[in-house]
Amino acid sequence: MGKGIATQRARSREAERQDMERVEVLGKSTPAAPHRDRLLHEHTRLLLASALAGTEKLSFTELKQVLDVTDGSLSVHARKLEEAGYIECRKSFAGRVPRTEYRLTAAGRRALEKYLDHMEALIRAARMDHTRARR
Numbered sequence: 813m814g815k816g817i818a819t820q821r822a823r824s825r826e827a828e829r830q831d832m833e834r835v836e837v838l839g840k841s842t843p844a845a846p847h848r849d850r851l852l853h854e855h856t857r858l859l860l861a862s863a864l865a866g867t868e869k870l871s872f873t874e875l876k877q878v879l880d881v882t883d884g885s886l887s888v889h890a891r892k893l894e895e896a897g898y899i900e901c902r903k904s905f906a907g908r909v910p911r912t913e914y915r916l917t918a919a920g921r922r923a924l925e926k927y928l929d930h931m932e933a934l935i936r937a938a939r940m941d942h943t944r945a946r947r
Contacts, residue, residue: 852927864916872912
């Protein structure tokens with residue numbers, strides 16, 4: 813078996829294991845967030861999608877400044893979101909200067925909203941549990 817195939821299978825098994833983890837919410841054990849989007853759960857990608865959700869489009873330079881990341885980091889994270897269909901990248905030239913712009917796609921907006929809804933539900937549950945514990 814090739815090294816690449818073995819690595820893919822190991823990653824797949826790890827993803828399945830993570831799906832089976834349990835989360836304690838309101839004293840009940842529930843399956844770990846099946847709709848938690850692993851792509852968006854990563855900090856930089858969540859910030860990237862969130863920044864794009866608030867505007868029509870942002871340039872590479874604008875995103876780099878907003879997120880306070882390196883060129884390489886932004887490129888890697890943007891590429892992952894682009895491959896998932898969450899963002900769209902358009903390259904053009906202003907005179908001889910290359911310009912790269914990103915926008916959030918409809919699929920990316922839905923994924924972000926679903927992710928945020930899930931996080932908000934977890935926060936509400938934790939606050940309710942905390943309030944009950946204080947009484």
